Amino acid sequence: MEEFRNPDYKELNNTIVGQAPTMIQIKRNIVRLSKSDVTILISGESGTGKELVARTIHKLSPRTDQPFIKINSAALPTNLLESELFGFEKGAFTGAFQKKPGKFELADSGTILLDEISEIPLPMQAKLLQVLQDNEFSSLGSITDTKIDTRVLAATNANLSEMVCEGRFRSDLYYRLNVVSIHIPPLRARKEDIGLLCQHFLKIYAARHGRDHTLINKRTMEQFYQYSWPGNVRELQNFIQGITVLGDREGLYEKMGNNGPVSVFLNGQRAARPGSTVASGSVTRRSLKKVCKEATRKAETEAIVNALFHTRWNRRKAAALLKVSYKAVLNKIKEYGIEARYGELLKKE
Numbered sequence: 001m002e003e004f005r006n007p008d009y010k011e012l013n014n015t016i017v018g019q020a021p022t023m024i025q026i027k028r029n030i031v032r033l034s035k036s037d038v039t040i041l042i043s044g045e046s047g048t049g050k051e052l053v054a055r056t057i058h059k060l061s062p063r064t065d066q067p068f069i070k071i072n073s074a075a076l077p078t079n080l081l082e083s084e085l086f087g088f089e090k091g092a093f094t095g096a097f098q099k100k101p102g103k104f105e106l107a108d109s110g111t112i113l114l115d116e117i118s119e120i121p122l123p124m125q126a127k128l129l130q131v132l133q134d135n136e137f138s139s140l141g142s143i144t145d146t147k148i149d150t151r152v153l154a155a156t157n158a159n160l161s162e163m164v165c166e167g168r169f170r171s172d173l174y175y176r177l178n179v180v181s182i183h184i185p186p187l188r189a190r191k192e193d194i195g196l197l198c199q200h201f202l203k204i205y206a207a208r209h210g211r212d213h214t215l216i217n218k219r220t221m222e223q224f225y226q227y228s229w230p231g232n233v234r235e236l237q238n239f240i241q242g243i244t245v246l247g248d249r250e251g252l253y254e255k256m257g258n259n260g261p262v263s264v265f266l267n268g269q270r271a272a273r274p275g276s277t278v279a280s281g282s283v284t285r286r287s288l289k290k291v292c293k294e295a296t297r298k299a300e301t302e303a304i305v306n307a308l309f310h311t312r313w314n315r316r317k318a319a320a321l322l323k324v325s326y327k328a329v330l331n332k333i334k335e336y337g338i339e340a341r342y343g344e345l346l347k348k349e
């Protein structure tokens with residue numbers, strides 16, 4: 001079997017975890033395609049591992065010692081995107097005090113990943129196509145062309161062929177990018193990989209946080225198999241990290257179901273529910289007002305931590321999720337001491 005003889009597979013199996021037939025085929029394609037310079041379009045839902053696949057292709061390629069440069073097309077407005085991709089000369093526009101190389105130039109001899117390619121505005125699509133066809137470009141303000149030897153990979157979680165039909169993406173660029181495609185299926189379509197992925201992440205996070213290897217019980221694993229993982233491998237990874245750091249307790253997975261988001265419970269305790277929030281022994285000794293205040297504090301802290309966990313400490317996005325103002329979230333974070341208690345976990349990756 002090719003898989004046993006080729007050392008690339010050992011490297012691959014340590015980085016891209018998965019034995020589902022579709023993943024085995026993807027790994028075979030990665031090994032084969034990494035040796036050529038062909039342009040590849042990598043598609044798949046968010047969190048399925050598109051960037052991981054792109055980085056692995058680069059790593060297994062003859063370009064491995066050269067740079068791997070990623071550009072996120074969605075993050076930048078058109079004019080900035082152009083200068084990010086192609087750079088500019090000194091004096092090209094007001095404020096261009098010195099020459100700045102673009103990502104294509106930085107990736108010369110290496111690989112460039114055009115991430116979220118569907119977000120590239122139409123005028124930029126034309127320029128990009130030209131660069132891909134001619135292997136040369138001119139930076140802003142330059143009168144000469146620069147030759148480049150950059151391998152191009154593109155990633156998308158949108159349906160590009162549909163966008164072509166709707167006139168939102170240039171068909172010629174689509175065909176130029178889509179010389180070969182790798183489609184990564186969502187995690188719900190390869191549930192047999194969930195167990196392996198859990199082991200993989202448990203090992204990583206136990207080592208990283210100096211914790212014992214957490215064991216996941218049978219009932220929980222069954223829930224994992226039933227859950228649809230809309231955030232795919234990234235969601236599973238975040239969840240395992242949460243278990244490792246915050247601790248696994250009974251009821252930790254209770255909220256998990258196809259109707260709601262995965263929730264990380266603080267201190268392994270359940271979310272506060274109306275009427276069942278406080279340990280019964282202590283209720284009698286406290287005023288109803290105080291009981292209410294504590295329950296609110298606990299439930300709000302949990303909701304905010306969950307939102308920050310899912311948005312990776314993006315407080316604006318967390319505020320949107322919680323349907324409150326940004327300022328309200330900032331105040332609560334301060335009031336409940338969330339940054340001091342959970343900041344280290346929530347701000348990671």
Ligand SMILES: Nc1ncnc2c1ncn2[C@@H]1O[C@H](COP(=O)(O)OP(=O)(O)OP(=O)(O)O)[C@@H](O)[C@H]1O
Nearest residue numbers: 015016017045046047048049050051052157233234
């Ligand atoms: N098969 C896999 N084995 C191990 N880790 C994986 C696998 N697939 C994804 N991951 C991990 O999951 C996380 C998300 O993967 P990645 O960033 O590549 O996804 P993506 O498809 O680019 O997502 P997005 O569309 O949101 O950018 C990363 O930390 C990655 O290492």
Ligand SMILES: [Mg+2]
Nearest residue numbers: 050051115155
């Ligand atoms: Mg990505």
